[in-house]
Amino acid sequence: MKQKILIVDDDENILFVVKAAVEAQFEVFTASGGEAGLEIIKTEKPFLVFLDIAMPGMSGIRVLEIIKELGLEPVVWMLTGNEDLETAAFTLKGGASGYLTKPFDVDQLRSVAFNALADAEKNHKQAAAEDKPWRVKKTGT
Amino acid sequence: MKLDKIKNFFAGTRSRALTTGVACFALVSAADYILKNEISLEVFYFIPIFILTWQLGRNWGFAATAAGIVVWLTDERVFAADLAQNYQIVVWNAVVRLAFFSTVVILMDEMKKLVSRERAVSKLKSDMIHTVSHEFNNALTGLSTGLYLLKEGDKDSDEAIRSQLYTSMHGSQQKLALYVKNILNEARMEGGRFKIEKRPVALRDLAQGCVDSITELLKQKNIKFSMQMPEKPLLVSADSEALALVVSNLLGNAVKYTPAGGEITVRIEPAGARMHNALFSVEDSGIGISLADLKRIADGFYRTAEAKAESEGFGLGLKIANELLTLHGSHLEISSEKGRGSRFYFELPVLSAKEAVKAEAQTVHKA
Numbered sequence: 001m002k003q004k005i006l007i008v009d010d011d012e013n014i015l016f017v018v019k020a021a022v023e024a025q026f027e028v029f030t031a032s033g034g035e036a037g038l039e040i041i042k043t044e045k046p047f048l049v050f051l052d053i054a055m056p057g058m059s060g061i062r063v064l065e066i067i068k069e070l071g072l073e074p075v076v077w078m079l080t081g082n083e084d085l086e087t088a089a090f091t092l093k094g095g096a097s098g099y100l101t102k103p104f105d106v107d108q109l110r111s112v113a114f115n116a117l118a119d120a121e122k123n124h125k126q127a128a129a130e131d132k133p134w135r136v137k138k139t140g141t
Numbered sequence: 142m143k144l145d146k147i148k149n150f151f152a153g154t155r156s157r158a159l160t161t162g163v164a165c166f167a168l169v170s171a172a173d174y175i176l177k178n179e180i181s182l183e184v185f186y187f188i189p190i191f192i193l194t195w196q197l198g199r200n201w202g203f204a205a206t207a208a209g210i211v212v213w214l215t216d217e218r219v220f221a222a223d224l225a226q227n228y229q230i231v232v233w234n235a236v237v238r239l240a241f242f243s244t245v246v247i248l249m250d251e252m253k254k255l256v257s258r259e260r261a262v263s264k265l266k267s268d269m270i271h272t273v274s275h276e277f278n279n280a281l282t283g284l285s286t287g288l289y290l291l292k293e294g295d296k297d298s299d300e301a302i303r304s305q306l307y308t309s310m311h312g313s314q315q316k317l318a319l320y321v322k323n324i325l326n327e328a329r330m331e332g333g334r335f336k337i338e339k340r341p342v343a344l345r346d347l348a349q350g351c352v353d354s355i356t357e358l359l360k361q362k363n364i365k366f367s368m369q370m371p372e373k374p375l376l377v378s379a380d381s382e383a384l385a386l387v388v389s390n391l392l393g394n395a396v397k398y399t400p401a402g403g404e405i406t407v408r409i410e411p412a413g414a415r416m417h418n419a420l421f422s423v424e425d426s427g428i429g430i431s432l433a434d435l436k437r438i439a440d441g442f443y444r445t446a447e448a449k450a451e452s453e454g455f456g457l458g459l460k461i462a463n464e465l466l467t468l469h470g471s472h473l474e475i476s477s478e479k480g481r482g483s484r485f486y487f488e489l490p491v492l493s494a495k496e497a498v499k500a501e502a503q504t505v506h507k508a
Contacts (some may be wrong), residue, residue, distance in 0.1 A: 012361065013283035013316075016309045020290050020302065054275055081278035083271045102278040106289045 001025040003117055004046035008037035008063065009079060010055040014102075018050060021106045034058025038066060046074050048116045050100070050109075053080045053087055061091060068095045077115045079104075088096055158196030164188035166205060170212045180310040183238065190242055194249040202246030210235050248256060253332060269457075276320055283313030308357060315354060319393065322386060323457050330464050337380035337468050341497040344409050344419050344489070346372045351388045352407065355396055362401045369408045375419040376497045383465045387473075390458035391423045391485045398427035398483075412488055422486035430477040459485075 005026045007018045023027055029044055035058055041079040043050065049067075053060040064076055069139035078099035080088040088099040097116070100108060166189035173182040186209045194202030214235060286311040291303065329335045352361045352368065359366050377384075403426040412420035463473040466487050477483035492500065 011279045013309045013313045014279055014286075016305065017283055017286035017290065020306060021286060028186070053442070081272040081275045103282040103285045106286055106293075109286075 003048075003120075004015050004029065004044055005050070005113060006031065006037060006040050006044070006046040006074070007050045008032075008055070008060070009052035011052075014052070014079075018109065021109055025110075026113060032065040034060070038065055039137045041067065041074060043070055047120045048113060049074045049076045051076055051078050051096075053084050053091070053099075061087065063089055064094050064096055073083075075120065077112055077116070089118070104131065147216075155197060158192060159201075162189045162193040162201070162205065162363045165192060166208065169207070173212070174216065186238075186242060186372065188247060190245060191249060194246050195253055197370065199246050199250040200208070202249065203243065206239060206242040206246060213238065231257060273324065277317065279320070279321075280313040280317040284310055293504075312357065316363055319389060323390070323461055325461050326386065326461055326465075327457055330461070335464075335468065337383050337465075339378045339380055339469070339500075340380045340491055341376045341500050342384060343374040344384075344421060345370050345376055347385055348388055348407060348409060351385055351392055354389070356393055358396050359405075362396065362399070362403075364396065364399055364402070365404045367404075367406050369406065369410070371409060371411065375409060375411065376492040376494075377419050378492055378500055379469055379489060383468065387462040387465050387487070388421070391464045392488075394458055395423050395425040395427065396484070399425045400427070403427060411491070417491055417493050418488040422484055424482065424484040426482040429479040429481050429483055430475070431479045 003026055006029045007015055007033045009015050009018070010032055012032065013029065015032065019028045019030055028047060029046060031040055036057060037049070037051070040046070051063055053059045060078060064078070067076060076096045078088055078096045079090050079102060080099050081102045085101070088101075091099065091111050098112065100112065166186070169182060169185045169189060172185070176182060181354075186352045188210070190202050190205045193205045214231070287306045291306055294302070318485075326335065348368070348370075352366075392405075392407070399405055406424045407421070407425075408424070410420050412418045459473065460473075462485075466472050469489060471487050473485060473487050473488050475483060475485050
């Protein structure tokens with residue numbers, strides 16, 4: 001089963017090319033605004049979200065805040081132009097895992113996706129491994 | 142750090158400025174009162190007057206000036222010593238104070254206005270650079286990513302994806318081209334270097350060309366589009382490139398601010414006295430513009446709150462459209478209702494067949 005990725009950007013051309021770049025390996029959802037993006041995060045539970053910072057209406061920063069407030073799980077990578085680097089650095093404190101500067105390389109984009117996937121799988125295994133001693137302890141008492 | 146604190150303090154609320162100004166005034170007038178006979182402290186009234194004018198405007202400055210005069214005149218020692226002997230001196234001194242401090246207030250106020258205007262302009266410019274680079278980066282991302290994917294999938298990618306990639310890249314390229322055109326034209330117009338070359342142009346064909354380039358967008362947003370044209374093409378005398386930019390800007394705006402499933406109508410019809418004008422109009426069912434915002438749009442770089450929430454852009458399109466039309470002796474007219482859509486239109490005089498032939502011959506001759 002392919003893992004799910006969500007791309008949120010108000011530029012339809014960006015949505016299209018990013019989707020085309022990763023859709024061979026992942027199941028890709030797209031949203032052209034913050035509200036629609038949040039909806040997809042809740043229903044589809046993607047493991048990774050590429051989130052544009054400067055969007056009309058709900059900005060990427062606000063979407064990130066809501067993701068963290070609601071305790072939603074996806075790894076978030078911000079998409080930004082070099083005009084917004086300060087803001088991008090700021091989002092790292094807000095819980096984003098990193099940011100890609102437009103115009104970005106396809107290789108960069110893919111390596112972010114694969115690394116995030118590897119991390120997610122590692123965490124998953126670790127969590128499963130950590131589960132065991134706790135169970136043993138509990139049955140022991 | 143300390144300086145910042147002081148700055149912040151002065152940039153604070155009106156009441157804080159008022160308190161500071163009045164306290165300063167009280168301090169100076171008290172010192173003035175105590176030291177009257179020994180040292181003159183008149184000049185120090187400048188401080189409260191400066192604070193009040195800069196922070197609260199010229200009326201407060203004048204009020205402080207008047208208060209200074211009153212304080213001075215009501216000083217009993219002035220009355221006792223001078224008024225009895227020579228009242229002209231008292232009046233003269235009062236007038237000098239009044240004139241000096243009023244001048245300070247007026248200059249201060251003008252300076253404040255200049256500074257705020259400069260700040261607004263430079264903010265506008267830096268906002269523009271921000272938006273420009275945002276839009277450019279987006280378009281470049283579309284192009285570079287598309288190019289990479291096309292290259293990567295050269296041999297085995299399927300035809301449908303390739304054609305979609307081309308369409309998407311074409312969209313990015315067109316956006317980029319329109320941005321560059323608008324920015325350059327704005328710069329040329331600000332520098333007064335914009336020249337137009339008028340030739341007979343069939344408004345219908347020109348409009349059709351512009352419409353063709355947005356068909357893809359119309360499809361994407363599922364907008365109902367209709368075009369109403371006269372049977373015979375109406376010839377106008379215009380710079381076809383400039384006029385195409387006007388029409389593209391109007392169409393681009395209409396598409397941008399009309400929600401999916403909305404409606405856009407383009408009309409070209411004879412109008413004016415004896416039907417000697419061609420009326421071009423773009424009508425949309427978009428977000429509309431309020432009257433107050435319409436005025437600000439004319440200044441350029443202004444985008445309404447609704448426009449910002451709806452889509453990205455510079456706020457240059459309508460300004461440029463109007464300026465280009467002005468060069469043609471026409472102007473852009475807008476009728477709009479917030480939330481119900483807008484209609485943008487302009488008129489240009491129609492050339493008769495004879496005039497057209499003559500104009501064409503002239504341009505050929507010139508060339």
